[in-house]
Amino acid sequence: MAVYCFTQPIQPGKRDDARAIFEEIRTSRRDEYESSRKRLGIREERVWFQSLPDGEMAVVYWEGEDPRGALERFASSDDPFDEWLRERGREVYHFEPVRTLEDDEEVFAYSEGPVSGVTDTVRGATDNLLGGEEKQR
Numbered sequence: 001m002a003v004y005c006f007t008q009p010i011q012p013g014k015r016d017d018a019r020a021i022f023e024e025i026r027t028s029r030r031d032e033y034e035s036s037r038k039r040l041g042i043r044e045e046r047v048w049f050q051s052l053p054d055g056e057m058a059v060v061y062w063e064g065e066d067p068r069g070a071l072e073r074f075a076s077s078d079d080p081f082d083e084w085l086r087e088r089g090r091e092v093y094h095f096e097p098v099r100t101l102e103d104d105e106e107v108f109a110y111s112e113g114p115v116s117g118v119t120d121t122v123r124g125a126t127d128n129l130l131g132g133e134e135k136q137r
Contacts, residue, residue, distance in 0.1 A: 001043070004067035006104065008093040010056040015049065018058060018092040021085070022047065032081035039079070040070040058093065071097050 010018050025033045037045060044063040049056055064070060074082055075097035089095030 001063055002065065002067055004062045004071065006060050006071070008058045008060065008089070008095050010049065010058055011092055011094065012055060014092040015056055018049070021088050021092065025085075029081065029084075036074075036077075036079060036081050036085070040073050040077075041065050042067060042070050 037043075041064040042062050044061070046061040048059045050059055062070060074086070077083070086095065086097070
């Protein structure tokens, strides 16, 4: 599973408009949104608004097999929902997906992962030995 994150500055005075997009997605456009994300290969999406001294920013997290490629596919999609979302994004963010891809540069990465060779089966067996419950850190 791969992850891709990107940011978009929210235009001054447009935070409520940006929030309204997500409210519309959660309610009347939920089915269209879910179809779009499945088609693009996005398994998880999260968005945070962050206030900064010079304005506000949306921080977007996508998870899937190829989330960076999903942004490329989204940019060129002629699906009516994707077109609607791009247009709304332009209204509140000046969002241009292709430019977002051009501007990114990974400068650091760290991952704490399982020890090489340890599988879910081994972890499951270990959990059973420990009482069958997932242990909290």
